[in-house]
Amino acid sequence: QSVLTQPPSASGTPGQRVTISCSGSSSNIGSNYVYWYQQLPGTAPKLLIYRNNQRPSGVPDRFSGSKSGTSASLAISGLRSEDEADYYCAAWDDSLFYVFGTGTKVTVL
Amino acid sequence: QVQLQESGPGLVKPSQTLSLTCTVSGGSISSGDYYWSWIRQPPGKGLEWIGYIYYSGSTYYNPSLKSRVTISVDTSKNQFSLKLSSVTAADTAVYYCARALGYDFWSGPPDRWFDPWGQGTLVTVSS
Numbered sequence: 449q450s451v452l453t454q455p456p457s458a459s460g461t462p463g464q465r466v467t468i469s470c471s472g473s474s475s476n477i478g479s480n481y482v483y484w485y486q487q488l489p490g491t492a493p494k495l496l497i498y499r500n501n502q503r504p505s506g507v508p509d510r511f512s513g514s515k516s517g518t519s520a521s522l523a524i525s526g527l528r529s530e531d532e533a534d535y536y537c538a539a540w541d542d543s544l545f546y547v548f549g550t551g552t553k554v555t556v557l
Numbered sequence: 558q559v560q561l562q563e564s565g566p567g568l569v570k571p572s573q574t575l576s577l578t579c580t581v582s583g584g585s586i587s588s589g590d591y592y593w594s595w596i597r598q599p600p601g602k603g604l605e606w607i608g609y610i611y612y613s614g615s616t617y618y619n620p621s622l623k624s625r626v627t628i629s630v631d632t633s634k635n636q637f638s639l640k641l642s643s644v645t646a647a648d649t650a651v652y653y654c655a656r657a658l659g660y661d662f663w664s665g666p667p668d669r670w671f672d673p674w675g676q677g678t679l680v681t682v683s684s
Contacts, residue, residue, distance in 0.1 A: 468591040483670045485604075493604065494654055495672035536604055538577065539664035545619050 451476065452537055458529045459555040468536030468552045470520040476547055480540045482520040483511035484513055485548075486532040496535070497522065499528045524554070559584040561654045561675035569648075575641040579654030579675060587612045592657035593637045594671060595628060597650040600679075605650075609657050610637055631651045644682045649676040672679050 453471045461464040464546035466522045472478065482499035495504055497513035500520065510531075520539075524531055566575035579593070586593060594609035608618035610628045618626050627640040641648060654678075659669035 456654040462624050480666055484683060485671075492674040492677050494674070495670055498659070498670040499668065538604075538670075540669075542666060543620065544666055546669075548606065551603045551646075 451547050452539065452551040454535075454537060454552045455544050455548070457555065459525075459557055460495070461557045462506055462527055462529065463487060464527045465523060466524045466531075466554060467524075468522045468535055468537075468554070470522070470549050472520075472547075473517050473553045474518055476539040477515065477520055477541060477543045478516075478518040482513065483538045484511075484522045485536045485538065487536065489533065493536065527556055529556050559656060559673060561656065561673060563652060563654050563675045565606075565678060565680070567679060567681060567682060569644055570684050571645055571682055572643055575639070575644050575648060575680055575682070576634050577639045577654075577678065577680070579633045579638070581637075581656075584628065586637065590658060592617075592669065593628075593630065594637045594657045595656045596653045596655055596671065596674075598653070598677075599650045601624045602616040607641075607652075634663065636650055646682050649680065649682045651679050653677045 481499045485493040486496045487493040500512040500515040510526045514521050518544050535552045541547055560582045562580045569575045574575040591611040592611050595607040598604050606619050608628050610616045610630050616628050625642045630637040653674050655671040657669045661667040
């Protein structure tokens with residue numbers, strides 16, 4: 449039921465900057481906040497970004513979020529091996545349900 | 558520090574009802590600041606929001622599952638529960654419970670996100 453589209457994969461070498469896109473519509477990203485979650489292999493998802501670009505305490509400032517129109521992006525700068533994970537964007541829809549993105553697997557080469 | 562733990566049968570037969578419970582520790586489920594949510598993830602696939610509940614019993618469900626889902630809360634046990642009826646193999650997934658925090662606006666969708674999450678429990682639908 450995902451209505452937020454992400455690239456299936458992204459990769460980079462240690463120290464590089466990786467960007468993940470998230471494309472939605474006027475009824476979700478276009479009019480509501482975007483959130484990002486990180487899911488390390490075999491574990492539950494963890495909140496990474498809320499309200500488009502806010503980091504919870506404990507999340508390194510290497511992670512940053514942005515939003516423009518009906519799209520959003522997550523950037524990981526100074527890529528590290530421990531960043532290898534699945535990343536999901538999410539947003540509320542105006543019809544009052546929460547939608548997740550299709551997910552992006554980040555590989556550290 | 559709030560922690561959540563899912564529990565329930567790992568195997569459910571097709572057409573039956575899936576029932577799971579989430580036990581909250583380290584904080585009160587009756588805190589007015591939070592909703593309590595269920596989210597699932599089929600093996601190898603993405604995340605799907607099922608719905609959430611306020612301690613008073615107010616619920617919000619994913620429209621795609623609404624006809625089969627019931628989420629309830631037991632404040633005396635600091636638990637909330639999920640029931641999903643008429644299950645099929647497509648309901649096989651890891652089911653997570655999570656706390657939803659943030660802010661509700663006067664109208665329209667809220668500004669809420671999920672943190673923390675339980676470790677998840679795999680439920681397989683098979684005869």
